Amino acid sequence: MNQINLAQGYKYQKSRLKFLKNIKTSCLVIACTSSFVAISICLFNLNLKTRSKLQLPNQISLANWQFKESKILNISLDNDATSAQQYLYVSSSRNVLRVDAIYTNGTVSISKSLEMIGVKSSNNNLSMRYLDKVGYYALFSDKERAYLSSCINSRGMTTATEEQFINNRPLEMTWSHISAYLMGTSDLFDDRCLFTTISIPIEKNDLGQNSSSLDKKYQTLEKVWINWHLYWKDNFPKE
Structure with missing residues (x-):
């Protein structure tokens, strides 16, 4: 009986460690993804500031002038x-x-x-x-x-x-x-x-x-x- 309980306890502990490992991996993936998105947004913001630059026309016609x-x-x-x-x-x-x-x-x-x-x-x-x-x-x-x-x-x-x-x-x-x-x-x-x-x-x-x-x-x-x-x-x- 004790051997059965020990086996079940070992199996439970192994499953628990595997579960925690999966959570840790998921957290790392989320953290990395969030960092990537944040960096991308910052770079996109910098691009946004420069792409709005307009080169005004060289000539515009005005009536009577x-x-x-x-x-x-x-x-x-x-x-x-x-x-x-x-x-x-x-x-x-x-x-x-x-x-x-x-x-x-x-x-x-x-x-x-x-x-x-x-x-x-x-x-x-x-x-x-x-x-x-x-x-x-x-x-x-x-x-x-x-x-x-x-x-x-x-x-x-x-x-x-x-x-x-x-x-x-x-x-x-x-x-x-x-x-x-x-x-x-x-x-x-x-x-x-x-x-x-x-x-x-x-x-x-x-x-x-x-x-x-x-x-x-x-x-x-x-x-x-x-x-x-x-x-x-x-x-x-x-x-």
Whole structure:
């Protein structure tokens, strides 16, 4: 009887050791798999940051303006900006129009974005405007130029403040975006933006916010802005 009990005990102990060994092996497999997935996600996240970089077009047509030239802006990009381009146009009256465009992947601040292109502006100097079916934009001027600045998101909505940008970010609820969000490789909100600053020279007699001459400059900028927005509403990159 004792021999039978010893045999059964040995068999039980052997089965128990085998069971524990299987659990240990399974835990090691799970741990290794989890580590592999975590490393893959990190590498994918790094790739995600670089693949969103956009090379802006060399030429964009604007109604009533003749395209002159464009160049990549040799500036220090921050604020999640990935690329920048400057466009120059000439009117029939020989006025020169400048468009500075910065493609970004994050919350947009007008002051920080303007600093990147060498323009200083105070929030107190910004005149906020709204245009139906386009969105918000800001008008301002310094001693040399009149400016219009705004951000165009992937849905074609334009914003002029960080709060407007955050509140109007497109929510991507496709299965691919949801899956990427659950994997930690993407956000449900599309933070991409084309920050645009359009400007034209002003004369000394244009200075002063109440100047009718300055208002005409702003009206010119607004007409250009509508055409620029229309182009990007149809041509904003899908990814």
